[in-house]
Amino acid sequence: MDINLSFERPESGPKSGPITIGWFLTSNKGAVLYDPPERVMFRPANRVHAKSASRCPAVIQLESRYFMVKCPFDLHIGFKRDEKGKAQLINRAGTGSSIRGNKLGEVLTLVNETEWRSPDRPTVQLQLPYCFIADELVYISQISAFAHYRKDPLPGTIFGGRFPLNLWPRPLMWAFEWHEPEKDLVLRRGEPLFYCQFEGEGPDRPVQLVEAERTPELQTYMDQIGGVVNYVNQTFGLFKAAEALRPKTLLKPKQRDG
Template sequence: MSWDDYFAEDAGAAEAEGRGKSRTVTVGWTVKWDAKGSAIWAPPQTFSRSDPKASSAKSIQACPAAIDFDRRHFVIPCPVDLELAFARDAQGQLKLMDNDGEKSAMRPQGRANMFIVQPSNEWRHPERPILQFTAPYVFVADEPCWVVQTAPHLHWFPEQRPGVQMGGRFPVHIWPRPLAWAFEWYDISRPLKLKRGEPWFYVHFETENPGARVRLVEQEMTEELDGYLNSIIDVSNYVNRTYGLFADAQRTRPAKLVKPK
């Protein structure tokens, strides 16, 4: 069997469907942003390329494995223009600054609403600060589905960021909490530059049927979803190992949460 035949048939999908597992999984997305200015959060975008037409049938543009991999990713655009940098004060302590100063597109209150520097005792390394940005995208599903958040590795950036994005994975059919964007700053001599509209991070989804397609739809913020979200948001402020709460959350979860707009 050729690779074309293998992927064209979505190997294993028919067998999984026969076991009662869907070939299409609907995932709702919405934004839970309590501050004003919710228009800054753009809809997730299906990843796409603008490559020239393939000149050969063996070109990477025609590779079924590469095509299948790409089309499973969704791009979350960056919401702001911002350039941050670290400096040391007179006591040698690191201090985060907005490099644009008075010309910054963001006011201090906006920065305070959007991100924090994690306490140094929560860093993975004493010389690598961790920033955590609000990224209030909520994904929800009514059948088993995990969201996977990664750095935008399919895009090329002329100037690389001075650290690494910290990824994450959790079940959105049980725990549809808002995302966050966490950045571990390796080279504090270099600024972190974020540009509105550029790829900020990706999400893709894992389902019980590996061959299933995900249909991403804008979600209505129903009373049921809002109430369920409020029961699980910020629980990490009170307990460790929040994964241990999944069973309790599932018992109180409404039977149906997904409701497309």
């Protein structure tokens, strides 16, 4: 039996070029803090030798599929329980913190203990305004920054996730499962926070990321699907209903003056 493993893309048509994905911030508040997502590029240490990993097609293909979102804040957080056993976060930076104490709770929250995956592993969430949209089927996978070396490893793992961003544009958050709560959680502004991997219908098409306009049509659609996680358990079951509501075009690249 002959098996055709050719992945040649058509020379013309809507799926002949790169997959265009738009990114935008769901709020303009503090927008200067949030850097644009960047394509993951490993340090080009040795590109001279023909067998260098920097010139390996497999490595180049891997890099082309991942985009990095950087941490917008400096955070030094500890975990403790009070005299009644209630879980709490501690701002270890104190008065030296770059975030005012009364604002910390707006960006970093401790998930209700009843929702932790394991009773001895606290879960925290960092609220972010990053959102992605496309006008064709594209899955986004949020994963840890595996290619970034940390001298002091994080004391736990992030919660990843995968969903079709063309139907379910929603702001991403950074969710962290604290495996060693006796160790502090330290995040630094500008360091990779997580990666996004994008998958279209075919494996061969490259990905291009553009900044998108937060148009009234896009905002209306997001309002229609927003917050449903608070009312149903299986939001994936709403994809067909969301598709029926979705306008054909939601991605409008932002035009820069000058």
